[in-house]
Amino acid sequence: MHPILENIKHSMKAYQMTYPEDVCLVLGDQEGTLIGYLPGKQIDIKVKVGDKIIENTVTMRSLREGKPLREENGSSIFGFPYISLAQPIFDGSEVIGVLSALVSHERVATLREGATDLAAAVQQMSAMTEVMTEASSDVMHRLLELSEQTESIKGDIAAIMDILGFVKDVSRQSNILGINASIEAARAGQHGLGFSVVAKEIRKMADTSNESAAKIDAQLDIISKAIDRMTLSTNQIAAFTEQHNASMEELSTTYSKLERTADDLLVASSIT
Known part of the structure; x- marks a missing residue:
């Protein structure tokens, strides 16, 4: 595992605590494999480390395109709306992974x-x-x-x-x-x-x-x-x-x- 990704993986809990809303964090490597997963209190996409990132998701598109992406989702999946935010991780100019956050959007939707x-x-x-x-x-x-x-x-x-x-x-x-x-x-x-x-x-x-x-x-x-x-x-x-x-x-x-x-x-x- 790339050292940068290793550091991010160890810091995921701290990242999660910085969000005022319920959040689920997903960390993927350059190959599109999950190397870190931290579910939220309510938001849990039911994946595990080692799974492949699903194609056409914000996470995979951000990894492939090498740029930050965000997408608003309705309440059909978790019963409340949420936002998906994906940020590619670079080592210099090379994309080595992606970190995604699924953030509860309930209060903003209200x-x-x-x-x-x-x-x-x-x-x-x-x-x-x-x-x-x-x-x-x-x-x-x-x-x-x-x-x-x-x-x-x-x-x-x-x-x-x-x-x-x-x-x-x-x-x-x-x-x-x-x-x-x-x-x-x-x-x-x-x-x-x-x-x-x-x-x-x-x-x-x-x-x-x-x-x-x-x-x-x-x-x-x-x-x-x-x-x-x-x-x-x-x-x-x-x-x-x-x-x-x-x-x-x-x-x-x-x-x-x-x-x-x-x-x-x-x-x-x-x-x-």
């Missing part, structure tokens, strides 16, 4: 799986946040339209109030004219009877117009106050919606950071 799940969850939450933001923006747009319509209605009410003021003024003037006509009819005596009837009708019409105007004025006042309350509620909802949109933007920023973190975890858990 990390990768968690990162993948996190990325998927973040993408889903980001999509939901986007939908909610669009809905909030639509609500905000509709509230603005409602506010504009409310202001228009308030303007119409103000115009109607002006007209009612004119009607009340005409009613008062008509009532005064009716009173004056009644006085003149009384002075005219028998000759003013017809004029008296007309004067009464004028006063009656004036009173009716005034009462109707007062009722309309009262109803418009009720409507105006209701619109004021509606405007207040609309403004409160608009303020809440604006705050909600700001919160959605903060969430979107947080989700973007989480997504980048998940991507970083995926990259960190890759062996290539």
